[in-house]
Amino acid sequence: MTLRYVFALAGLLTAIGVSMFLYKWQVLGFPVTDNQKTPIWTIETAIRFDSGPGSIKANLQIPTLTPGFRMLHEYNVSKGFGFGLNYVSGGREAQWAVRRSDGSQTLYYRRVVYEDTGSDQSDTTPPFPPPPVINEPFKTAVDVIVSEVREHSADPASFTAELLRLANDPSPDANVELLLADARTSADFVQMITTILASARIPARMIRGIVLQDRQRRVEPLPWLEIHDGDRWRYFNPNTGEETLPDRYLIWWRGSEPLVRVEGGSNVEVNFAVQKNHLDSIAIAEQRAALEQSRLVDFSLFSLPIRTQAVYSVLLMIPVGALVMVVLRNVIGIDAFGTFMPVLIALSFRETQLFWGVLLFTLLVTLGLSIRFFLERLRLLLVPRLSAVLIVVVLLMLVISIVSHKLGMETGLSVALFPMVIIAMTIERMSVVWEERGATDAIRGVSGSLVVAIFAYLVMGMHWLEHLIFTFPELLLIILAAVLLLGRYTGYRLVELRRFKVLAGD
Amino acid sequence: MFDYGRRMNEAGVLGVNRRNADFILKLNPRRLYPRVDDKVLTKKLALEAGMAVPELYGLISSQSEVRRLPQLVESLESFVIKPARGSGGDGILVISGQSYRRRGSYRLINGLLITESDLKHHASNVVSGQYSFGGNPDTALIEYCVKFDPMFAEVSYQGVPDIRIIVYRGYPIMAMVRLPTRTSDGKANLHKGAVGAGVDMGSGETLNGVLKNEVVDEHPDTGAAIAGLYIPHWDFILQSAARGSDVTGLGYLGVDIVIDRDRGPLILEMNARPGLNIQIANCAGLAHRLKRIDEIFDANADPVTRARIARREFAAERQTVLPLNGAA
Numbered sequence: 001m002t003l004r005y006v007f008a009l010a011g012l013l014t015a016i017g018v019s020m021f022l023y024k025w026q027v028l029g030f031p032v033t034d035n036q037k038t039p040i041w042t043i044e045t046a047i048r049f050d051s052g053p054g055s056i057k058a059n060l061q062i063p064t065l066t067p068g069f070r071m072l073h074e075y076n077v078s079k080g081f082g083f084g085l086n087y088v089s090g091g092r093e094a095q096w097a098v099r100r101s102d103g104s105q106t107l108y109y110r111r112v113v114y115e116d117t118g119s120d121q122s123d124t125t126p127p128f129p130p131p132p133v134i135n136e137p138f139k140t141a142v143d144v145i146v147s148e149v150r151e152h153s154a155d156p157a158s159f160t161a162e163l164l165r166l167a168n169d170p171s172p173d174a175n176v177e178l179l180l181a182d183a184r185t186s187a188d189f190v191q192m193i194t195t196i197l198a199s200a201r202i203p204a205r206m207i208r209g210i211v212l213q214d215r216q217r218r219v220e221p222l223p224w225l226e227i228h229d230g231d232r233w234r235y236f237n238p239n240t241g242e243e244t245l246p247d248r249y250l251i252w253w254r255g256s257e258p259l260v261r262v263e264g265g266s267n268v269e270v271n272f273a274v275q276k277n278h279l280d281s282i283a284i285a286e287q288r289a290a291l292e293q294s295r296l297v298d299f300s301l302f303s304l305p306i307r308t309q310a311v312y313s314v315l316l317m318i319p320v321g322a323l324v325m326v327v328l329r330n331v332i333g334i335d336a337f338g339t340f341m342p343v344l345i346a347l348s349f350r351e352t353q354l355f356w357g358v359l360l361f362t363l364l365v366t367l368g369l370s371i372r373f374f375l376e377r378l379r380l381l382l383v384p385r386l387s388a389v390l391i392v393v394v395l396l397m398l399v400i401s402i403v404s405h406k407l408g409m410e411t412g413l414s415v416a417l418f419p420m421v422i423i424a425m426t427i428e429r430m431s432v433v434w435e436e437r438g439a440t441d442a443i444r445g446v447s448g449s450l451v452v453a454i455f456a457y458l459v460m461g462m463h464w465l466e467h468l469i470f471t472f473p474e475l476l477l478i479i480l481a482a483v484l485l486l487g488r489y490t491g492y493r494l495v496e497l498r499r500f501k502v503l504a505g506d
Numbered sequence: 507m508f509d510y511g512r513r514m515n516e517a518g519v520l521g522v523n524r525r526n527a528d529f530i531l532k533l534n535p536r537r538l539y540p541r542v543d544d545k546v547l548t549k550k551l552a553l554e555a556g557m558a559v560p561e562l563y564g565l566i567s568s569q570s571e572v573r574r575l576p577q578l579v580e581s582l583e584s585f586v587i588k589p590a591r592g593s594g595g596d597g598i599l600v601i602s603g604q605s606y607r608r609r610g611s612y613r614l615i616n617g618l619l620i621t622e623s624d625l626k627h628h629a630s631n632v633v634s635g636q637y638s639f640g641g642n643p644d645t646a647l648i649e650y651c652v653k654f655d656p657m658f659a660e661v662s663y664q665g666v667p668d669i670r671i672i673v674y675r676g677y678p679i680m681a682m683v684r685l686p687t688r689t690s691d692g693k694a695n696l697h698k699g700a701v702g703a704g705v706d707m708g709s710g711e712t713l714n715g716v717l718k719n720e721v722v723d724e725h726p727d728t729g730a731a732i733a734g735l736y737i738p739h740w741d742f743i744l745q746s747a748a749r750g751s752d753v754t755g756l757g758y759l760g761v762d763i764v765i766d767r768d769r770g771p772l773i774l775e776m777n778a779r780p781g782l783n784i785q786i787a788n789c790a791g792l793a794h795r796l797k798r799i800d801e802i803f804d805a806n807a808d809p810v811t812r813a814r815i816a817r818r819e820f821a822a823e824r825q826t827v828l829p830l831n832g833a834a
């Protein structure tokens with residue numbers, strides 16, 4: 001019955017731990033390994049204009065749906081302007097406004113994004129566009145082209161590809177030439193293509209975006225063609241007819257509207273600059289969770305001050321050390337002094353490194369023990385004697401630190417990190433065992449403690465494990481479950497196989 | 507390695523983990539522990555139940571009372587000082603006589619003389635809790651020093667052998683004699699180097715011994731054969747052990763009994779976490795016997811009946827004794 005409860009509880013704890021872990025890992029994107037740096041891109045739009053005396057209203061098209069990218073944050077820099085974000089037909093607009101302004105002005109809008117190929121951003125299915133009103137002789141030319149292309153295509157996608165092939169033909173036919181005569185920029189070209197597509201009742205729009213490359217100034221938005229095939233939006237290279245999207249293409253705005261509209265200003269100039277950074281994946285996961293308003297992260301360790309975080313990165317490893325301890329004592333059967341003494345010693349090894357840790361610990365215990373034997377002859381009562389041992393341990397630590405410092409071995413200074421009360425208790429316990437059961441038992445006990453401490457140190461010192469536990473503290477629930485299960489382990493300990501060898505009929 | 511584990515399992519060897527989880531945690535409620543951990547209380551309960559225990563001369567329960575110690579033992583030829591909450595035989599001082607030439611000096615069993623101040627320091631250590639669990643203040647018992655039965659003279663070195671009996675749900679299931687050696691300093695504790703010898707439950711006859719997990723057939727100091735000794739008062743000893751379970755209420759218990767030359771079997775102490783080396787001494791596992799008791803358990807049986815059933819069930823003839831070759 002008890003056993004069933006233990007299994008149920010362990011199962012429950014594991015389930016909670018694993019599901020929280022999977023959620024944070026898969027959904028929120030917390031990294032399971034350290035040093036996962038995700039490239040992030042900062043795109044800065046600078047709007048410069050001269051303002052006359054009077055009010056100014058500036059509207060900037062800003063990204064809404066950006067396939068392949070997710071936004072980390074966005075902000076604006078502008079002195080004395082009111083700022084707002086509006087949803088408009090083409091997407092989103094940033095709006096700056098000021099009642100009175102004079103002289104040259106610069107407004108900045110910055111957006112930080114990171115690549116996420118898995119980000120699917122559903123867009124609405126547009127209605128069939130109304131046939132555009134086109135004047136003659138262009139109308140006839142459009143009708144001819146549409147019927148011609150329709151002959152050579154099967155669906156909206158192939159229609160678009162064929163149309164673009166015709167339009168980009170080095171020796172275009174008369175109708176195409178007539179229509180594209182006025183298209184001086186590629187934006188005009190794409191605009192004309194969307195008009196032709198609209199006549200064929202294919203929803204199409206021009207998109208403009210930025211190809212992200214590190215350290216770029218004065219980036220020109222690149223026009224692209226987007227059509228809807230009744231199911232989803234598809235992207236076409238307007239210059240080749242190829243269905244594709246450029247690498248690292250951040251769609252900035254859709255439609256034919258200009259990027260920026262400034263009322264009350266003149267000499268408007270817009271400039272894009274791109275900068276690439278690397279950011280810790282954790283920070284990205286957190287910000288993403290914050291955007292999704294996940295409560296889990298509100299209570300995460302990362303919300304604590306950095307100093308407290310540092311303390312917890314150590315404290316969270318203690319359960320791991322305790323697990324090592326349980327395995328070594330209950331499954332292997334190694335004798336050790338004190339229940340958690342080895343784990344605490346292992347913690348101080350983190351500061352001193354293994355070799356120095358073992359050396360200093362041995363030195364301290366040996367010296368302390370010899371002084372303890374001397375104290376025994378003074379016939380002191382228990383509590384004063386323990387206090388005397390403690391004081392001696394502190395003095396020894398001081399002496400070791402000073403001597404090693406004078407000898408130029410700075411590692412000796414870290415002896416101060418040993419848990420002195422624990423060491424004093426160890427010395428006292430060891431001396432009692434020494435007297436009662438002999439030196440062999442005492443040395444076996446203390447070396448057992450040291451072995452457990454070394455194992456615990458090695459496991460607790462695994463960097464990836466530390467990162468994993470710190471990022472996913474819910475994994476401690478799994479450790480708790482393991483400890484609970486080990487608490488009901490009734491099999492033989494490894495050392496018992498040797499101890500009862502005689503009974504195994506050997 | 508795993509083959510060992512399987513064969514041990516077949517031989518019914520009980521491991522530490524299983525003893526703790528399935529027997530001690532299940533059958534020995536924590537609130538009953540003081541009855542066995544506090545030797546003063548054990549003695550009181552045993553006396554109330556009409557069981558024989560070594561006579562208590564006095565108690566020292568505070569540092570100020572340590573001064574009274576010389577007066578308390580003035581008229582005693584021999585006595586024992588032990589901590590009420592000691593474990594594993596730690597802190598037990600046996601005084602076998604007082605020196606008449608030098609006043610205020612006491613003779614240990616190994617012949618060494620210690621001074622009155624040594625004696626007081628020991629008592630003071632006991633009271634301050636050096637030997638008690640967690641270093642809690644303790645009480646020192648001064649009690650009768652058992653004079654051992656001459657039948658054990660050949661197989662013990664300076665000290666009193668005792669008989670350890672494992673009692674499960676009131677039924678004695680396994681027994682061994684612990685024989686002091688020179689290395690054990692006259693103490694009957696296996697981890698100090700005493701020899702443990704298995705005992706046939708049916709007849710009270712000793713079997714081979716074990717020394718530090720190794721099988722031995724003669725005493726390391728005296729060279730006398732360990733096997734083949736008949737423990738006197740065997741019926742009474744088993745009944746006392748069975749009664750010990752009723753007194754303490756513990757379902758898994760180790761009862762330590764000594765045989766005094768003049769007063770017969772006396773209950774020395776009881777233990778809620780008896781060791782497992784008894785299996786090596788008997789060359790038999792506990793698990794099969796524990797299972798057998800579960801099959802035949804009768805809640806209404808009195809100690810005498812339970813002792814009789816134990817003799818019948820666990821007599822050596824019924825046992826499949828494993829071949830002994832002493833090699834380990």
